[in-house]
Amino acid sequence: MAESEKAAGKEKRVLRRQFLVGGGAALAAGALSVAVPQPSSAAECKPSYPSSTGYIVYDSRLCWGCQSCMFACSAVHYGNANPALSRIQIIRDAPSFTKYPLDIVMAVCRQCVTPLCVQNCPTGAAHVAAENGNVRVIDEEKCIGCRMCLQSCPQRPRRAVWNPSTQKSTKCDLCLDAPFWGRKGGPDGEPACVTICPSKALKLVHEAPPQEDVSGYDVNLVPPQPKTKRKPGTPAAPKA
């Protein structure tokens, strides 16, 4: 059953573009109050949190849709392959075979400046890891499986992930706790998804991208093309 069906009937239809506002800051008290009535929204968010020192930005035009990042994510965290447990979701096969650039949606945890998952966690399992560059993480030991973080996430689809085998939530930790990753993770390390991406469509940055809109994280990562002199009379290269 789709999550939307739960709220069917009483839900006000919210356009995706309207819904995907960042960190929830300007969001949408309206949208959240309808779809997720219990947790507090960013607008109501009283505490302020130190910003993360690491963020993953992406280029949705560069992505191949191979989902290597998803397999890498589950491999480094769980030692097996399960894209449903990946903390990054590359959603492809748009209905009616919609063409580029609408064929793929990249759902990457934003390490929100105002993290509602942290704000609404009743046990402190979702917290800001002060000792690790303020990355927003979930301590599975403390998680009671209330799914509040899933409901709180203002992004669509939600970035927090439900693990049915442990009955707990998880979220992107920039590979801070990735026992099957042979490299250092975290904001000063190499998150597996970024390193493994064959099209270089993901990048770790250290400044918070603009939070107001989804486009703040969807950036141009095309490497600069080497300048070559064109011979007179030869046609220009076709545009990508």
Add this chain to the structure above:
Amino acid sequence: MANGYTGKIARINLTTNEITTIDTAKYEEFGGGYGIGAAIFWDLAVAPGQWDLKDPYDPRHVLPIMAGPLAATGVPGAGRTSICGISPETFPTCEFFRGNFGGRFATMMKLAGWDGIVVEGKAERPVWINVINDQIKIESARELWGLDTWETQDRIVSMVGGRTRFGEEWQKIGDSYTTGIPQIVCIGPVGEAKSRLAALIQGSGVSARIGGYGAVFGAKNLKAISVTGTGTIEMADPKGMLEARLWQMGGGSLVTGSFAPAFTGSASCHPCLRADRRRNNYHGGETMCVDQFWLSDKGDAARDLASEALMRYGASGWAAHFVGLFVSDIPGAPEFFHKQVPVETGIGWYLRYLHEIGVLGPGKEIDSAPLPMDQWGELAFREAFLDAVSRRAGIGDALAEGCCRAAQKWGRLEKDMESGALRFPAWGATGHWTLPSVEWAYNYMLGAGDPSWHGLVTAVGAPRGGTLEESLQRLSKKTIPYTDDIFMFNYAWKGEEAWKTGIYSPHKAKEVAWSRHYASFWNESMAFCEMFLPSLETLTPEIEMKYYRAVTGKKDSFADTMRIGQKIWTLERAIRVMHGRSRKTEDFAPFMYKPGASGMTFWGGVPIYENGKWRSDEAPEMYLDRKGVDDFKTHYYALEGWDKENGWPTRKTLEEFGLKKVADVMAARGRLGS
């Protein structure tokens, strides 16, 4: 079992609606994918002896649709889906054959918990199979029958996914969630018409275009199979798998193999890791070159519409070939085809040929209605062609049976095979390559059609460093277990050298055997895209072994895996023998023995050793010698442990592979090599 395998295979009988489970472990010795599929085919279709294996539309036909153990683990390029069975496409007999397709079907099938799905029987009415994790349902396809492949998939996605909004929500399945949508393999109207041109289509442009298996779906009243999964695939060494990926990426890209120049971001022809969705001629960069260029010279818009129609109708871009990707010439061909003859015949070319020589057209000896022959080169003709085939209207009824059968119906088969107007190297199956790649041609003959395996074509091309001989020496270190014999790569085709060290020698038999054993294990059973691996100039065999060991945890050596490949190939041979394959029936079409047989080559041609020297040569004049091919068969059969008289595997050979039960069945039916 674990480490790459889900441990179970679904067996679905559409006649009885019975759904049972096969334990994958029973077949693990065959590796996975096609290897396991062929073994299941033997057990369910051949060994019982209740079916003569002649008619691919017989309800007793067993169709294994399989994934390899490396699929759904993060290993790149290893997610292809294998399908095997009796091919409707081959001619004059419907041969046991195999094909595979890319996309994400195998990945999702494994995440649903299945290493494969084996379909048998025939549904009374049109159905589709709905797999959601461990739940399998046979659903009515009443509302899907008649829809094209894109509409079919859209409809099924809606049915399975309910109201989940794409890209915005997770779909709840039990206590699991997924953002993925069902992956579906299906047929279009061409498959429903049981046309031998029918492909299986997955996604917008991924297709199993070899073998005509879409027609088998049609004969079984099976419109589609949909899989949705949220499960887990275990692997022995996840860290090792990721390190292998990074090692492979060390050169700057994952792109290896035959088409290495295609790099990240280029308009490559690969609907998988090498795709570039920015091309935007299709969804997600899907489709392969042969389909993209079904109509190639009328501008981008017409080209895209033509290939979209091909996919929507569910026709094979090969079986329904119109213009060749690679063109050559045929002595005596009509002027229109001067320097434009496809290397291999397609039905479109044949229609035009018959029209040009005046025997086909409105009211002619072969009535072309309803096809507008005056618009042969236009989009309208392509669409009319697909429509006529799918309705079997007018000439479409003959065309739906493929080139050879249509030619036979029109009384032109012998004449046009002899002249080379019908260029099918062996078994009447359309392909895209033969001479001067002799190993490719031999694979045509020993198999049942185009091997579609490019592993050696670049590796034996002009050297990119050092001399040709040095390059071949390096190559000969990689072709385990047939190492240190550079004459394997000698394409000398004339005079004494051809028999001594060239294309009719025991050396060439080793090259052909290596290619079959490698492909049987690594491409068909481990399901690596054959454009991706082998990478004989660089990473093979190290990269294959890194991935294989990391996922499965097996300690096999590369030589061990090649031995499994040979075992699979031997079993494939046994299946063929059981429905009539022998030395006598295994031959090339007449045109292969005449000037004009050679097509064209890239990458600097093929290496030729003559008069004590090596040279690269495009060998455009190459053609085959009948006695030479016969001598090659003798060498090849001996190398594989098949008997000289018939080319049948011997008991000794079969038992060395642990195939005693196969030997017993063959002996009981008088088909065991002596």
